[in-house]
Amino acid sequence: MTEVYINSSSMIPIDRYYEYDIYDLVIEAYKNFEGEYDVNNIDLIVVANAYSQKLNNASLIAPKIAEKIGKPNVPAIKVDNADASGGAALLTAYSMIKSGMVNSILIIGVEKQSDYPSKYLYDTIATNLDEYMYYNGISSHSVAALLMRQYMKKYNVDGNYFANWAIKMHKNATENPFAYLRFPVDLNTVTNSQIISDPVRLFDVGARADGAAIVLLSSNKTESSVKINRIVSAQARYEFSPSLPSVKMLRNKLGMRLTEKTGIDIHDSYSIMAALMLEESGVFESGKSLYNLDNVNVNLSGGLKARGHAGGATALYQLAEAHMQLIGSFKGKKANVDDYLVISSDDLGIVSYGISLSR
Amino acid sequence: MKIAPPQVWRNKRFMYKLTASKCESCGHISFPYSSYCTKCGSKNVKKIEISGKGILESYTVSYQSRDGHEKGLPSVIGLVRLDEGVEIVAPIVDADLDKLKEGIKVEATLRRVYTDSYNGLIQYGIKFRVAE
Ligand SMILES: [Zn+2]
Numbered sequence: 001m002t003e004v005y006i007n008s009s010s011m012i013p014i015d016r017y018y019e020y021d022i023y024d025l026v027i028e029a030y031k032n033f034e035g036e037y038d039v040n041n042i043d044l045i046v047v048a049n050a051y052s053q054k055l056n057n058a059s060l061i062a063p064k065i066a067e068k069i070g071k072p073n074v075p076a077i078k079v080d081n082a083d084a085s086g087g088a089a090l091l092t093a094y095s096m097i098k099s100g101m102v103n104s105i106l107i108i109g110v111e112k113q114s115d116y117p118s119k120y121l122y123d124t125i126a127t128n129l130d131e132y133m134y135y136n137g138i139s140s141h142s143v144a145a146l147l148m149r150q151y152m153k154k155y156n157v158d159g160n161y162f163a164n165w166a167i168k169m170h171k172n173a174t175e176n177p178f179a180y181l182r183f184p185v186d187l188n189t190v191t192n193s194q195i196i197s198d199p200v201r202l203f204d205v206g207a208r209a210d211g212a213a214i215v216l217l218s219s220n221k222t223e224s225s226v227k228i229n230r231i232v233s234a235q236a237r238y239e240f241s242p243s244l245p246s247v248k249m250l251r252n253k254l255g256m257r258l259t260e261k262t263g264i265d266i267h268d269s270y271s272i273m274a275a276l277m278l279e280e281s282g283v284f285e286s287g288k289s290l291y292n293l294d295n296v297n298v299n300l301s302g303g304l305k306a307r308g309h310a311g312g313a314t315a316l317y318q319l320a321e322a323h324m325q326l327i328g329s330f331k332g333k334k335a336n337v338d339d340y341l342v343i344s345s346d347d348l349g350i351v352s353y354g355i356s357l358s359r
Numbered sequence: 360m361k362i363a364p365p366q367v368w369r370n371k372r373f374m375y376k377l378t379a380s381k382c383e384s385c386g387h388i389s390f391p392y393s394s395y396c397t398k399c400g401s402k403n404v405k406k407i408e409i410s411g412k413g414i415l416e417s418y419t420v421s422y423q424s425r426d427g428h429e430k431g432l433p434s435v436i437g438l439v440r441l442d443e444g445v446e447i448v449a450p451i452v453d454a455d456l457d458k459l460k461e462g463i464k465v466e467a468t469l470r471r472v473y474t475d476s477y478n479g480l481i482q483y484g485i486k487f488r489v490a491e
Binding site for chain 1: 420
């Protein structure tokens with residue numbers, strides 16, 4: 001049976017890169033791969049990206065990226081499932097290697113989000129909503145706010161409860177040289193930050209900027225291999241009860257036993273999504289997850305909140321970080337972990353990918 | 360923001376009225392209208408027009424606008440449970456923030472959504488207001 005491994009990984013710090021276009025971001029992340037044996041033998045390039053047509057006026061970006069990294073004749077495809085594009089790209093690449101069709105694939109996640117003012121960026125992100133909401137001017141932030149409010153009522157918690165997420169993520173990010181927001185924050189800063197859509201404040205929202213991260217997938221085991229044990233996907237609309245049925249479905253499909261030596265990485269697009277994901281995936285009891293963040297190795301990079309939110313490239317950051325943690329080369333906060341659970345999702349948890357990794 | 364007239368014409372089913380589908384198999388109401396039930400996948404659905412009357416279950420006051428929707432900030436976005444049983448997320452207009460509360464009755468109203476200053480076109484849509 002063919003096994004699938006992540007053999008190398010690379011990323012650039014998430015930031016606002018005025019001097020780089022979408023291709024330059026990839027080139028900067030790709031430089032670290034040069035000289036590696038496997039990279040000269042790749043069969044396919046899979047690009048994870050969500051918004052290049054609207055934000056960068058660029059289509060057919062996968063073959064263009066192939067040319068720009070010196071692989072003009074390696075077939076390249078783009079996989080898009082909005083901010084879950086990285087999970088979808090991994091599922092695609094994993095399946096192709098598993099089938100025996102190809103042996104090695106470079107998965108490149110890239111998103112260039114900082115060129116336009118935020119109101120234009122958030123109009124683009126709102127295209128993820130249904131047509132009634134999109135045309136009526138509603139933003140994803142407001143949907144997240146309604147989920148957060150429902151959660152507050154159900155579990156009788158306030159803004160201080162959700163502030164625990166931002167405080168923890170910023171603390172983790174201070175140790176990560178690849179993080180976008182490398183500063184600590186306290187309760188006062190978080191709970192008095194700008195209101196975006198009440199009760200969602202600035203510090204409840206993942207910080208979108210530019211990023212590129214790459215992993216090399218292969219059927220060959222090497223000294224730096226991390227094995228992909230399983231990848232499962234699930235899809236279901238969020239409910240205002242509130243719940244994320246897609247993440248609950250992942251948990252059942254994946255059947256992964258979580259221990260204190262399991263690293264966890266989730267798509268914390270909003271602090272409410274962090275809470276719901278940690279609870280629906282079975283890490284913590286409902287209504288209590290954000291009281292317990294010191295008891296688990298979660299989002300050691302600082303998460304979308306502070307490492308930064310690279311849109312459709314996000315899961316490539318998650319996978320690269322998990323790979324580095326498991327082989328002991330991560331440059332930020334390290335944890336002694338045996339295996340990893342990565343959850344890649346869109347910002348409102350409609351599609352989710354659960355990935356189980358181990359050394 | 361540029362408006363495409365064919366889009367406006369097609370979007371009338373959810374911008375000028377609340378057209379939904381009711382599943383004959385599981386009873387689920389899908390909004391916007393879908394030929395297949397968005398819950399169970401059944402094709403056995405019938406087109407219904409939603410009354411536009413409901414209850415404000417929850418709401419959020421938004422201070423950040425999207426491109427083309429700068430007017431009318433802060434805006435109120437409600438979670439509305441319509442009398443037919445379906446929940447939708449919709450804009451609430453003319454709201455007095457001091458008096459707005461969960462559980463009050465709301466009703467649909469046709470309002471301006473945005474203006475295409477380049478072509479001089481105006482897009483209208485169904486929003487909600489507090490029902491007296
Ligand atoms: Zn049905």
